Amino acid sequence: MVAHIINIGDEILIGQIINTNGTFLSKSLNSIGFNVSKIISISDKKEEIIDCIDRSRKDSDLIIITGGLGPTNDDVTKHTLTSYFEDKLVWNYEIKKHIEDLFKKFVSTPIIQMNREQALLPSKAKIYKNIYGTASGMWFSEKDVDVISLPGVPYEMKSLMENSIIPDLKVKFNRPYIYNKTLLTYGLGESAIADRIADWENKLPKNLKFAYLPSLGRVRLRLSSTGGNMVLVKDEVEKQLDDLKKLINDIYVGEENDGSIEFHIAKILTNNFKTLSIAESCTGGLISSIMTSIPGASKFFKGGVVAYSNEIKSSILKISNKMIKKEGVVSSKIAELMALNIKKIYKSDFSIATTGNAGPTIGDLKSKLGHVYVAIASPKGVFVEFYKMGNHRERVIKKTTNKALEMLFKHLKSVKDYNFE
């Protein structure tokens, strides 16, 4: 079953709003076994809408349209669909009463005729009441295609989809079963992973689809399949993933639904009553702010120091100016001392420290652009890693943050005698 999504609205085409409706609809439709082959944004013009539906009905079984259902003159979707399907508008008295009720309860301005006329609806379409708004959903069933029109306001559209449209789609369409799972990895680039798992990937049965989704040193690997038999489809994906996991054991974080690295770290620390502190130079507070963003962070996160100047590294983190001068502020030794000292000062079990040169200019630092040291201190001691993070300031900061979290995660997972998990 192939679906197309059409999002109507000038605000999308001028780049004023991000088309999150397209994302929500494609996710919803995929989850019930539709194959969304096209998402199209067009403007509020009658000819464009008709042309777009005409083309899409040739390639799809289902078209979902959002937007253009407001009461004002610039909203043309309802009239366009009504004439396109050679239908006429008739009063829907249940909807009329609903609109009048909404105005009474929630709107401070009095209702006007323009609002009431939103209850003038096409006679052939199945009408769906929008509990949050005055624009109804409409479902036109033709022999070759089903066309559903929904309001463009995201929470109104979502509510109609979840409560009415999805259940009805499940009844009407005989869909294949679909199953997909995404694995999180870290520390290895897309092409290096591809190289490593080439044999596995080449041997994948043709009906399985595999994709790499890279972002800042973390690559998500997604495998999906569809078929008539739920058990077979699921088993096939899981069996292949078991084989894949063996090949990527050292870079594997977990399944996407279990949360990203910071959630795994938070879970391990909280479950074991261990604490964390963070001393940040080049990452400037980003690691702390990510750990803080996790609900319940106060259970394991003691806090941190943003030691952006050498002065603070010396006064707060107790690293002597002599040592900074001797080693250079971007050095393995300084990262190590930052981690050890923040751990001691904040009385935490674990700590993270970063020092590096994020650019854009080298400034007065002796280090090279993008050169970064990350240290992890633990009850076992301290270790430091060196990275080259590129020449883009924002990315140096974000990649260093990701690397630091990965190092801590890997350490927490690897050291068996912490008695974790």
Added chain:
Amino acid sequence: MVAHIINIGDEILIGQIINTNGTFLSKSLNSIGFNVSKIISISDKKEEIIDCIDRSRKDSDLIIITGGLGPTNDDVTKHTLTSYFEDKLVWNYEIKKHIEDLFKKFVSTPIIQMNREQALLPSKAKIYKNIYGTASGMWFSEKDVDVISLPGVPYEMKSLMENSIIPDLKVKFNRPYIYNKTLLTYGLGESAIADRIADWENKLPKNLKFAYLPSLGRVRLRLSSTGGNMVLVKDEVEKQLDDLKKLINDIYVGEENDGSIEFHIAKILTNNFKTLSIAESCTGGLISSIMTSIPGASKFFKGGVVAYSNEIKSSILKISNKMIKKEGVVSSKIAELMALNIKKIYKSDFSIATTGNAGPTIGDLKSKLGHVYVAIASPKGVFVEFYKMGNHRERVIKKTTNKALEMLFKHLKSVKDYNFE
């Protein structure tokens, strides 16, 4: 001049990622006078890409394509375009060297043939070097249409657009002159602003377009106009904005191109050789990380303390446990002391401090969910403000961060005898 945008990638069609590339490109193209009439997302399939270009070239002068340029087998855009335009791939040695350099400088794994082959590029296309990545931009010029292919990674695509494609589009296409300017405001909601400026807005000439762009307590106001005469279009927009500025003087930050509040703060501090430090409780490092994200931050930003636990507020920020117990950790007094003490300890001219309850649970804090205190210390003394930030953790943290930066900005602007600008 009509443009179509085609975003290639299964991850968009299954709803895994939001298509922000479409938004960025439509905004960029509109800003230089293109009319974007369609944004289309399709999958990584050769036939689909060809079909989509074939249809779009009938209705448009320019097609920009993103995605599908990676080195792996699921990326087919380069090969598809090369065969569609009856071209062949040839080695581009400058790009080959660039790819090898990127690997040498920034990648820890060795380069493999798959990466080098990204320098195999269509002979007829103009090639654009991607300084942040290995996938080049390509521009095919045909009689009836120009087709530009860019990488799907957002920051790589953005950099290519801003530095190369937009300038070249301006040269090649004869577009109507378009002028728009966006003003940044803070501290007042969208409808309150609309109410205040209703008279001004109603009197706007019909050819000018005005839009509100709200986000977390900051509203951007954009006015735009198009026409054949550069001077007239620009003058009309600027004249209207001068009138608007008089109405919003108390909530006005500056023009969008001059940067957001943090950039204004950075500029004022740097120009006056003043420094800043930050003590964060509920914002957990986010304010520090925003200030650090500004290039040249080391000139004015001394650093900060993330005092997530009472223990740290006492040991590092020197606030007695007795005081915390007496006042409550989320209180005006504690915010004040945090600001005064971090300023003293970090020897800075100004400081920011936050303490609040971001939720989701009240925990052992006596304060109410979403209640927040923000303090600013300066050479003049210290002042504190209290806010209710709602019950959504992420939004409490972000709104508090915005408020804190606004308070400091307002203070820096208002106090004339700092001799600042």
